[in-house]
Amino acid sequence: MKSKRRLSFFDHIQRNILAGLIVLAPILLTWLVFDFILAKLIAFGRPWIPALYKAIYALSPKLADSMVNGWIDSVIALLITLVLLFLLGWLTSRxxxxxxxxxxxxxxxxxxxxxxxxxxxxxxxxxxQAQPEQIQRVVLINYPTEKMRAVAFVTRIVRDTETGEELAVVYMPTAPNPTSGYMEIVPLSQVTPTDWTVEEGMQFVISCGASTRDSVGYSEAFRSGQTSREPAVREASKESG
Structure with a gap:
């Protein structure tokens, strides 16, 4: 009896720890990505701080000395980067x-x-950068077998030099890291368009499928008349080609 209670007690602890990990994991992953991007932005703006320090010191030595503080230094570096990005975007629009x-x-x-x-x-x-309402970007392809599907992103539409058949160039990211993946060239007739946005497709990959809709057009590429769905994917070539 005591062994059963002890087992139940440890099971209860294990379940709570697992529940805590499930809650913490996405928060930790989000923070790691945010921290990485933030560190890069700060590092980009930091070389400009000495010149800014000298300019401010000539006007107000006390104000310039306050910039030596670690967190203020980082905030200023981040602001410098954001201003430079804004100026770069504004300049390229002229x-x-x-x-x-x-x-x-x-x-x-x-x-x-x-x-x-x-x-x-x-x-x-x-x-x-294509707008979701103008282009169907997220698709399903047969990988690694004809009975399995993988999420991919259409980057371009090309033609077979011999047959003239339209082919889809797709990027198939790996989970949970979408920055690595595979490039595939598949017949357009074997590509299954989805109504997912690019953001939904990325969320599906990063979450290892946990973040997805309740239904997906798994078998649509194998129904009769499947080529009628090709124009939705073919629109990708108008934006990315």
């Missing part, structure tokens, strides 16, 4: 800014390795 950007891209175009990295990254980011 004619002179676009001309400078074009000149910078032409310079990179002459450097093989940097050209490939910059060009690929830019095209990928531009592809994912």
């Amino acid at each position: 004619v002179i800014g676009r001309q400078i950007l074009i000149g910078f891209e032409l310079l990179l175009d002459k450097i093989p390795v940097l050209k490939a990295i910059y060009g690929s990254t830019k095209r990928l980011l531009m592809a994912f």
Whole structure:
């Protein structure tokens, strides 16, 4: 009798610890991502602080000395980065800014390795900037077998040089880290469009499927008349091509 009570007591503790981990895990993961991004933003703005310190010291030494404080130093570095990002965005929306950007891209175009990295990254980011109501980006593909589906993101539509068949270039992220994954080229007729937004697709991957809707069009790619669904995916080529 005592052993049963003891077992029940330890089971109760184990369940509560597991429940606590389930609550803590997404919070911890969110904080780690936020902390990583925040650290990068602060590190980018920190080299500008000495010049700002000298300028302020000439006007108010006491105010400049207060910048030496650790957390104030970090806040100022973050603000500098945000201001620089704002100015960069504002500048590139003007004619002179676009001309400078074009000149910078032409310079990179002459450097093989940097050209490939910059060009690929830019095209990928531009592809994912498409508005959800204008484009169907999240799809399901047959992977690793015909009876299994994987979430993927359409990045481009191309054609087979011999048959002329339309092919979808898709990025299939790994869970729970969507920054790594696989590029696949699959026939457009075998791609199953979803009504998920890009955000929902990413949440599905990061949460390992825990964050998803109650239903999904698992079998739609294998029904008769499946090619009638191709135009929804084909719209991707208009934005990312």
